[in-house]
Amino acid sequence: MMKQEIPYKIYLEESEMPTKWYNVRADMKNKPAPLLNPQTLKPMTFDELKQVFCDELVKQELDDTNAYIDIPEEILNFYKMYRPAPLVRAYCLEEKLQTPAKIYYKFEGNNTSGSHKLNSAIAQAYYAKKQGLHGVTTETGAGQWGTALSMACSYFGLDCKVFMVKVSYEQKPFRREVMRTYGAQVTPSPSLSTEVGKRILEAHPGTTGSLGCAISEAVETAVSTPGYRYVLGSVLSQVLLHQSIIGLETKSALDKYGITPDIIIGCAGGGSNLGGLISPFMGEVLRGEKKYQFIAVEPASCPSLTRGKFAYDFCDTGMVCPLAKMYTLGSNFIPSANHAGGLRYHGMSSVLSQLYEDGLMEARAVEQTAVFEAAEQFARIEGILPAPESSHAIRVAIDEALKCKETGEEKTIVFGLTGTGYFDMVAYERFHNGEMTDYIPTDADLQEGFDGIPKQPE
Amino acid sequence: MMKQEIPYKIYLEESEMPTKWYNVRADMKNKPAPLLNPQTLKPMTFDELKQVFCDELVKQELDDTNAYIDIPEEILNFYKMYRPAPLVRAYCLEEKLQTPAKIYYKFEGNNTSGSHKLNSAIAQAYYAKKQGLHGVTTETGAGQWGTALSMACSYFGLDCKVFMVKVSYEQKPFRREVMRTYGAQVTPSPSLSTEVGKRILEAHPGTTGSLGCAISEAVETAVSTPGYRYVLGSVLSQVLLHQSIIGLETKSALDKYGITPDIIIGCAGGGSNLGGLISPFMGEVLRGEKKYQFIAVEPASCPSLTRGKFAYDFCDTGMVCPLAKMYTLGSNFIPSANHAGGLRYHGMSSVLSQLYEDGLMEARAVEQTAVFEAAEQFARIEGILPAPESSHAIRVAIDEALKCKETGEEKTIVFGLTGTGYFDMVAYERFHNGEMTDYIPTDADLQEGFDGIPKQPE
Structure with missing residues (x-):
């Protein structure tokens, strides 16, 4: 019955597409800490930042009070070439897993860049x-x-x-x-x-x-x-602002059919996709209107949220960028050579780091062979060959759906399918040939990176 | 104004998706010639064909009378995972070309196979x-x-x-x-x-x-x-039948907005995409209801329609398959080594060959550097990186739009964008490096293939 009510793919009409981005910082009680000048350890000013970034983007970076920001018409027109992205009901996956859970994914891979970027x-x-x-x-x-x-x-x-x-x-x-x-x-x-x-x-x-x-x-x-x-392309608050289009479309599509998610899952490297996907839902939580379970999924080989430090750190190896307060493994951290795909940044968006610190979001680290198992299973059932990054979210979505099978709970799970894996076939080949390995850094491995975190400002 | 009326992408609702394939042979006065047994030179029977093909597919192959064939529910459900495919209004391309023409393309690349196949x-x-x-x-x-x-x-x-x-x-x-x-x-x-x-x-x-x-x-x-x-995957009439989903969706999307195309363009290798795209429109022509200009685009290096013979020929090199009457370059023909991508089959669908023979369709041969120029131009303007095959259709669509610019005609052009070029980057690299060459076979080159065409049945 439900099968007839909710289509396989929910596409918004062009007229239903968001015309404003949502700035979750506006609703955060504990704002993300400001970027600091690495010399003076004072907050970066507009004049300092505009040497590096475009003026308007600096304004967006510094704006933690305006909840909605108009999307210029030229950008809306470009969005119309590849958006709205579909919210897909994973009917086939549900059936294969024999789960009472309802699984949806927001698919951002239908464009030549192959991702939400x-x-x-x-x-x-x-x-x-x-x-x-x-x-x-x-x-x-x-x-x-x-x-x-x-x-x-x-x-x-x-x-x-x-x-x-x-x-x-x-x-x-x-x-x-x-x-x-x-x-x-x-x-x-x-x-x-x-x-x-x-x-x-x-x-x-x-x-x-x-x-x-x-x-x-x-x-x-x-x-x-x-x-x-x-x-x-990630980490910065302006990027999360732009990526809020993912969450806004997802929310509109769900609202259109009266669906309320229980769990929202996204992979997390620098945080652009996850931040964009959860922003409008997190806004509801921050305003005390709703409750959701948010899960950030990161690679066990680059575990910034689950094992990093919440500290001011450099954003780059050369230490030419401002300091950001975030969950970090240290700016010298490099994931082990066997790590496939993205999600290899040492830090995490300040916005997400603060939300995590405040207990508003969970995080899980998963190992890569388990991720590729989920990727292949998903490809075979739902047709789409996922990017390794996106497959972190698939892994946890499947795990949660299997939990529902055990408990009998009919949870509604939404996850972000950020992109396709067409340029990642070397990693898939390693997986098919049984050459893919897992790696979890030891505490000693991580210590080297932590040692590079600078002295914290007062 | 028009920009507001017709969206960038026309998506049918799931409920508007076709539930029957359309069999253009039913409306053809001159039916495509039957497949022949290469030994007896008699038409292949159901019993002979079912040794090679599934029973139901043999029935479809032999059926040139039923115009509509139900799509089984299991197939419809799979279609719903990646269809309906969008009909895209190429607003940006029109603007860049400064053409009064209106350009639409049916995009079949939004699935992991990367094409309509x-x-x-x-x-x-x-x-x-x-x-x-x-x-x-x-x-x-x-x-x-x-x-x-x-x-x-x-x-x-x-x-x-x-x-x-x-x-x-x-x-x-x-x-x-x-x-x-x-x-x-x-x-x-x-x-x-x-x-x-x-x-x-x-x-x-x-x-x-x-x-x-x-x-x-x-x-x-x-x-x-x-x-x-x-x-x-192509050539056979059953394949054109299944691919009619492309044309049926395209027609529904156009009808929804009251749009009548003047020109319909598709690339042609074995004919699966072109046949599927034009079928329902050709049906209107065959029934005397409408008129359209149909253009098949093939590579100059493999010019089966523009320079081939209309004759019974082998479908394969080993000569184990039935004989098919088609435009052919001879079963031993192999395109020159510099030819990139698909569209390299020596023959052409019997259905399309007959329609072409009857003057219901035009054909054009284009050279590959001109095709890749169109491909790159399209990618930069419309965002989608096209497959080399699809880019043949883009080339002619752009050419026709530029003609409209000269004449001032506001023609409506529809073309099939069959797929994406993500696995064709070697060819793109050759193009970027200026290493791509053109090749037009001489009449003498073609004669070798023609010599392999068997003696024609009485």
Whole structure:
């Protein structure tokens, strides 16, 4: 019966699409701690931040009071090319699991960037263009963010310089070619084109790079090139703001059919997807209107929420960025070499870190072979080949659905399916060949990263 | 104003999805010629064909009188996981081209197989399962069909053996891994696992294979393995029947907004996408209700419609398949090595061949660098990175839109965007590096293939 009532895919009408982003910080009693100048340890001012970021984005970064921010028409029009994203009822998965739970997923992979990253990329490119800039710089690891930004820049006719973590650049030549299709200039990082790159290469010849190092190079290039600014695909509060489109659409789709979720699950690397997905629901909780169980899922090999410290830390390896208060493994932390895919950042969005600290959200760490088992199971049943990152959320959604099978509870589970795994087949191949391994860092392994966390401001 | 009236993407409601396929043969005055037994040169009977194909699919293959055929509920449910496919108004492309033309494309790439092939794969897997079979065999070239069939078989719990043209197997390891994710057994062709493969390897050691050769191996394996049948992703009339879902959805979406197309464009290899897209519109023409301009677009390097012969020919290299009357370049024809992507089959659907012979459809051959130029332009403007095959249709759609710019005509152009190019980045890389070349076979080149066309039956 329900099968007829609720379609397999709930698509909002174009007229039902959100026209404002939601800023969860406005409803937080304990605001996320401000970014600090690493020299003065004073909060970063608008004037300091605008050296690095576009003016309008700095305003958004600093705004923790306005709950709703208009989405400019140009961005809305771009959103209409690939959004609304469907909210899918996983009927087939439910049947296969024989669970009384009802499972929904918000699928953000129906665009060429292959993930939700495009939601913020287009916003950041728009504001850069509006400011009359010539181009932007960024870093990319697994390649989703770089691809998304390339697409966005191509649309607005902006130059785009991407520093791609060297190991990814070499292992994922196709990601690089997609970026080139959109006209981006892609440089393997660390490179000799920046001072910080040269320093890192001198200290660690033969290094295959890291996200923190690529960030340092991208920031240096932005501040030293006239008409350029730096943009970032996750962690920052402005990014969570743009990604709130995910949660707003999800909420509208659920409301349309009178569905109230019990559990909302998302994978968490820097926090852009999870933050975007849960924001409007968290807003209801913060305003005392509703209760939900939120679960952040992270890799056991990069456990910033479950095993990190809540502290002010550097956002990048080169220590050129502001200090952010967040759950962190230390800016020198690099996940072990066997770790596949993204979710490898040492820190976590300040917004999510504060919500977690305040007990408003849970976190779970999962191991990667269990994640790929869930990924393959999901692909075979629901058709979509998921990204390794997204599969962390699938793992926990399946686990929760199986718990419901035991208890008989008819919980409604919503999870974020952030993207597709078409450029991650090397990892899938390792999994098929039985060559994939798990790795949980020891306390001693983690201590090295913690030692790099700077002295905390008073 | 129009911008507000017609959304960027027209999605049908689930309740508006077609529940019957449309069989264009029912409305054709000149029916496509029957398949012939290569020994007796008599039309293949049900009993002969059922050795190779599932019973129900043979019925569909032989049925040229029933216009509508019910889509079984199990297939409808699978369709609901990734359909309806959006009909997209290419507002951004129109603006960039500064054309008065209105451009729409039916996008079939929003599923993991990355193309429309899944529409027929799920149908063929369903009938195989229903007949109590153990598995199916097939061939794949570029890999889209093999991926689609793997997904479909995995869903119904059928074994799936895919013979993948060796050059693709080696150049596209990721396609292979996607198929493995769905549990398929993938063998590079020619292989030593079949008699025909051994024969071909003996005659041509070091061959990198061809579609015609992989078909022979798949057919041999199907007829020699108990509980197996062979399935094919294009050319056959049953495949065009299943693919009519593309055209039916397109027509419903257009009708919903009162839009009448002037030109309908599709790429043509074996004809599955083009046939499916145009079927319901062609039906209106055949019944004398409407007029449309239909354009089949094929690669200049494999010009079966524009330069082939309309004759009975073998469907495969090993000559184990029935003879089909079609536009053909000869079963020994292999496109030159510089040809990227699919659309490399020597023949063309009998249905489309007959419609073309009767002057109901036009055909154009385009060169591949011009195709990739259109592909890149489209990607940058409309966001979607298209498959090389689909980009043939984009090329001609853009050409037609530019003609409208010159004449001032406000034509409505609809084209089929069959899929995404995420597994074709090697070809894009060659294009970016300026290494892509064009090739138009000389008449002498083509003569070699024509010489292999058998003596025609009386």
